Amino acid sequence: MTRDEITAGLAEILEEVAGVNPDDVAEGKSFTDDLDVDSLSMVEVVVAAEEKFGVKIPDNEVQNLKTVGDAVSYIEAQS
């Protein structure tokens, strides 16, 4: 999976659980500051991403995933 494909997959999840416009999703965007994803929604994003990409994202890793790019890198490394 390319980074772009992972970003697109995350954009789908973000739209579904948090109503984020897919056009706004880019690697440099912060989940909380730019995309307005609150902490409960972030939990949903993580669980949905685990399922979609077949990876495990432990809770202690989630705090390091500040931006979409952080998440893409983590998923890329795990998958």
Add this chain to the structure above:
Amino acid sequence: MAHTDVVVTGLGATTPLGGDVASTWDAMLAGRSGVSALTQEWAAQLPVRIAAQLAVDPAGLLDRVKLRRLDRSEAIAIIAAHQAWADAGLADSGPDPERLGVSVGSGIGGALTLLAQDDILEASGPRRVSPHTIPMLMPNGPAAWVGLELGARAGVHSVASACATGAEAIALGMDMIRAGRADVVVAGGTEAVIHQLPIAGFSSMRAMSTRNDEPERASRPWDKGRDGFVLGEGAGILVLERAEHAAARGARVYARLAGAGITSDGYDIVQPHPEGAGAIRAIAKAIADADVAKSDIVHVNAHATSTPVGDIAEIKALRQALGDHPVLSATKSMTGHLLGAAGALESIATILAIRDGVVPPTINLDEPDDGLTLEVAANKARHMDVPAALNNSFGFGGHNVALVFTRA
């Protein structure tokens, strides 16, 4: 003791008869039933396969993402509260948030969320349980959401007294204003538990009608053929306001909430007191609190759920507490039993009866029970002057609440 005058300045509802107050009231006056067959797959195995489901699904009315964070009971409370808020003329300029309170209850709470998330837990494990589960199922969720939506900061309360919840929430809202804790209180009830588990539970109590082949004829208070209540879902919300506050802003006033009487039976967890002692005391207290005479109460929106014992026990209580003059309505014959929202929806019907001078019908009253010894607007709405009226609500646990509304 003279009380601070409390008036009703806004109404909102979403019910089995309509998506708002106007359509619900029109349907009531026309004597329409909101009861239909349950076509969900899970209904097939149940002894009861009918219910009064919402006429307008909330799905189209709220943002999709917001909706997935709301229990159905919360979603419809929000919808009804916004209607009432706009109806009161508060949508553009609300009151001081620190003088705005909320009193909205539910009889059962977020059971649909609890059950749906339990299905997910069993099927997919704990990690898949939604992080929104707790705020969706907590019993104060509807009140908290209404408070959040309207920016209420004078206190948000969630009464739970089973089928008396809506009425008790309104009484508490009145108390908040009388005690000087708020100028405006958004008050009422909400319920959405049409699901196999609550239906199975009520069925096991033998409390529900099993007239599955004739859904529209199943809810028949005071009729000889009644065999239990029909479960309904919906929300009813009132804007209560300190009369002087309403007058100062030139608000349209529907009616006065003149008084309330609340008692508890202290008798049995589900059976009402056989002589209706608690109900009689609640009615007497409401009349005294409202400072009206028994004879002033010309109309009663009765609790009358269509159960064999409860319907007639209430008649006895009404005769003893009021005498033989009031004209009764059992609007549950049309709406089904909205449990925690019933007292709020029926308060709305009581208020509109006062406003319009018309008492809604009790449908399906084909063969009145011998114990029905009071006048009922049977099967057809009755036009009559209604300067003052009473609304009764009783709940499992022995809760009795009577509200008196009078023409403003």
